[in-house]
Amino acid sequence: xxxxxxxxxxxxxxxxxxxxxxxxxxxxxxxxxxxxxxxxxxxxxxxxxxxxxxxxxxxxxxxxxxxxxxxxxxxxxxxxxxxxxxxxxxxxxxxxxxxxxxxxxxxxxxxxxxxxxxxxxxxxxxxxxxxxxxxxxxxxxxxxxxxxxxxxxxxxxxxxxxxxxxxxxxxxxxxxxxxxxxxxxxxxxxxxxxxxxxxxxxxxxxxxxxxxxxxxxxxxxxxxxxxxxxxxxxxxxxxxxxxxxxxxxxxxxxxxxxxxxxxxxxxxxxxxxxxxxxxxxxxxxxxxxxxxxxxxxxxxxxxxxxxxxxxxxxxxxxxxxxxxxxxxxxxxxxxxxxx
Amino acid sequence: xxxxxxxxxxxxxxxxxxxxxxxxxxxxxxxxxxxxxxxxxxxxxxxxxxxxxxxxxxxxxxxxxxxxxxxxxxxxxxxxxxxxxxxxxxxxxxxxxxxxxxxxxxxxxxxxxxxxxxxxxxxxxxxxxxxxxxxxxxxxxxxxxxxxxxxxxxxxxxxxxxxxxxxxxxxxxxxxxxxxxxxxxxxxxxxxxxxxxxxxxxxxxxxxxxxxxxxxxxxxxxxxxxxxxxxxxxxxxxxxxxxxxxxxxxxxxxxxxxxxxxxxxxxxxxxxxxxxxxxxxxxxxxxxxxxxxxxxxxxxxxxxxxxxxxxxxxxxxxxxxxxxxxxxxxxxxx
Numbered sequence: 073x074x075x076x077x078x079x080x081x082x083x084x085x086x087x088x089x090x091x092x093x094x095x096x097x098x099x100x101x102x103x104x105x106x107x108x109x110x111x112x113x114x115x116x117x118x119x120x121x122x123x124x125x126x127x128x129x130x131x132x133x134x135x136x137x138x139x140x141x142x143x144x145x146x147x148x149x150x151x152x153x154x155x156x157x158x159x160x161x162x163x164x165x166x167x168x169x170x171x172x173x174x175x176x177x178x179x180x181x182x183x184x185x186x187x188x189x190x191x192x193x194x195x196x197x198x199x200x201x202x203x204x205x206x207x208x209x210x211x212x213x214x215x216x217x218x219x220x221x222x223x224x225x226x227x228x229x230x231x232x233x234x235x236x237x238x239x240x241x242x243x244x245x246x247x248x249x250x251x252x253x254x255x256x257x258x259x260x261x262x263x264x265x266x267x268x269x270x271x272x273x274x275x276x277x278x279x280x281x282x283x284x285x286x287x288x289x290x291x292x293x294x295x296x297x298x299x300x301x302x303x304x305x306x307x308x309x310x311x312x313x314x315x316x317x318x319x320x321x322x323x324x325x326x327x328x329x330x331x332x333x334x335x336x337x338x339x340x341x342x343x344x345x346x347x348x349x350x351x352x353x354x355x356x357x358x359x360x361x362x363x364x365x366x367x368x369x370x371x372x373x374x375x376x377x378x379x380x381x382x383x384x385x386x387x388x389x390x391x392x393x394x395x396x397x398x399x400x401x402x403x404x405x406x407x408x409x410x411x
Numbered sequence: 412x413x414x415x416x417x418x419x420x421x422x423x424x425x426x427x428x429x430x431x432x433x434x435x436x437x438x439x440x441x442x443x444x445x446x447x448x449x450x451x452x453x454x455x456x457x458x459x460x461x462x463x464x465x466x467x468x469x470x471x472x473x474x475x476x477x478x479x480x481x482x483x484x485x486x487x488x489x490x491x492x493x494x495x496x497x498x499x500x501x502x503x504x505x506x507x508x509x510x511x512x513x514x515x516x517x518x519x520x521x522x523x524x525x526x527x528x529x530x531x532x533x534x535x536x537x538x539x540x541x542x543x544x545x546x547x548x549x550x551x552x553x554x555x556x557x558x559x560x561x562x563x564x565x566x567x568x569x570x571x572x573x574x575x576x577x578x579x580x581x582x583x584x585x586x587x588x589x590x591x592x593x594x595x596x597x598x599x600x601x602x603x604x605x606x607x608x609x610x611x612x613x614x615x616x617x618x619x620x621x622x623x624x625x626x627x628x629x630x631x632x633x634x635x636x637x638x639x640x641x642x643x644x645x646x647x648x649x650x651x652x653x654x655x656x657x658x659x660x661x662x663x664x665x666x667x668x669x670x671x672x673x674x675x676x677x678x679x680x681x682x683x684x685x686x687x688x689x690x691x692x693x694x695x696x697x698x699x700x701x702x703x704x705x706x707x708x709x710x711x712x713x714x715x716x717x718x719x720x721x722x723x724x725x726x727x728x729x730x731x732x733x734x735x736x737x738x739x740x741x742x743x744x745x
Contacts, residue, residue: 109500118500121496223515309492309518310489311518312514314488319487358497361481372480377481378485378490382484
């Protein structure tokens with residue numbers, strides 16, 4: 073038996089990222105066989121165009137979760153930044169570029185508020201961001217009295233959400249830049265690598281001389297800033313700025329991160345894993361919409377795509393989480409029966 | 412480590428029942444020149460749109476067209492756009508849409524038009540340049556006339572009546588009230604509008620306001636509600652005041668919400684368009700636009716089983732609203 077070869081193969085297969093890559097491959101294979109024009113260029117563009125905002129949130133959610141925290145406020149932050157962007161352009165008559173930077177600034181300030189409450193006042197992240205989740209959305213609704221929306225933006229701005237640049241949707245290039253930035257930060261800087269150390273053991277990290285407060289703060293500020301960026305892209309895609317932008321996106325982002333193998337308790341996880349988790353969900357959401365030649369319970373699968381992708385994403389996530397404890401139980405039972 | 416293998420087999424196990432339950436649909440993979448029509452509701456779970464879809468399906472079957480149906484299942488404002496963009500890249504022939512976010516969805520519908528897809532809207536319009544026709548379920552005058560004509564018939568063309576509205580600034584409701592006032596001045600000189608009360612779209616508030624109205628105007632003959640929660644609210648107040656039958660209740664609302672009161676005889680009738688016909692007409696109009704038999708500027712449209720309908724500007728009119736009464740309300744489930 074070629075022991076060394078099998079173990080190395082096993083070691084590769086055991087990596088969470090490889091498993092996710094297989095899941096994506098199976099999805100692509102399945103949808104390109106069963107679906108209509110799934111691999112069509114315009115559809116592949118759609119997959120990413122429609123999910124880039126969630127992808128951005130997932131990227132910045134990764135450092136937050138690595139430190140053992142959580143940020144439930146990013147979706148609401150998108151709503152607030154979208155509304156502010158609309159006000160800057162439509163009421164203050166600023167150029168979309170300036171308004172975009174200001175919106176990212178507002179996101180940064182909002183993230184700073186989270187950071188202050190969590191890192192400085194040592195309040196629990198779940199409770200703090202649950203508070204700002206309501207606060208940011210509430211502000212967005214108050215600024216627009218619940219129903220006002222801003223539209224009729226210049227075409228040059230809408231191109232950010234709707235045009236192709238060098239074969240990819242314009243906003244995907246922004247996403248790739250942010251992804252590269254977060255990857256380098258988390259995996260190739262001393263500063264970023266400490267995210268995991270903090271998540272693994274905050275006290276230990278402090279004794280080891282890491283500036284825990286500064287690190288944790290940066291994770292939340294970054295999340296806020298990128299939520300602002302996601303809001304601008306979202307407005308460019310829809311051509312409308314309204315208080316309900318990004319509703320529920322925080323949970324979709326967390327799903328991608330956890331599916332990507334990051335422990336919800338912090339301490340372990342990778343940016344590549346998050347990216348793969350995000351792609352797996354995005355492909356699933358889009359692919360099901362393409363399966364119109366097959367029926368389930370007398371309806372076209374494409375007619376129930378959103379419902380089914382909810383079910384399947386849920387199953388995938390639960391499966392990914394349940395594997396480790398289930399294997400442990402199986403292993404202990406086996407060893408007991410052998411004794 | 413067996414973790415990976417386990418995860419893989421788990422994924423396969425999940426997929427097996429899913430695939431097993433699937434069956435190839437009869438329609439085939441778009442072979443030939445079959446028309447593909449996509450039908451977008453404001454939201455998917457809403458009984459109103461489920462009923463619309465039933466009519467849409469009937470029309471698609473009649474036309475031998477393939478119908479795609481998808482809509483938002485949550486409140487994410489981007490969902491309608493994503494569905495439309497998905498249909499664009501799929502290359503459908505016609506899109507019939509009810510817009511939740513008028514401005515936002517117009518962006519996607521314009522893209523669809525640019526890609527050569529025919530676009531009609533129904534129930535809730537987009538911006539005019541984002542579609543060719545709007546299938547209009549009822550004009551302001553149509554609703555106002557239907558409400559007052561029916562109320563007048565019930566009270567013998569004379570006596571005091573009051574209106575329950577959503578709130579005093581609601582544009583739709585105010586337009587309908589203006590239509591009612593105009594109709595009254597023109598056709599029913601012996602009827603008198605004594606009061607207009609807002610109910611904030613709440614049944615409880617409507618009930619309370621109606622109770623006050625009944626006290627303040629002992630000669631009141633009829634209550635007309637121009638918002639749907641106001642109809643059952645007014646009915647409950649009339650019933651509790653023991654004035655069932657003496658004070659007539661009519662209004663704009665869903666038959667299902669009013670069934671109990673209509674059958675008891677508290678509410679005499681509710682007015683609404685036939686929702687199923689709205690879906691049917693949207694598909695018919697979309698298909699006619701695609702085959703060239705309906706063109707911008709047309710003044711009428713032959714809509715199959717609905718007969719010939721009027722076209723005003725770029726609005727195709729579904730016609731006069733339908734009155735749901737004790738006799739027919741059981742036939743409707745929306």
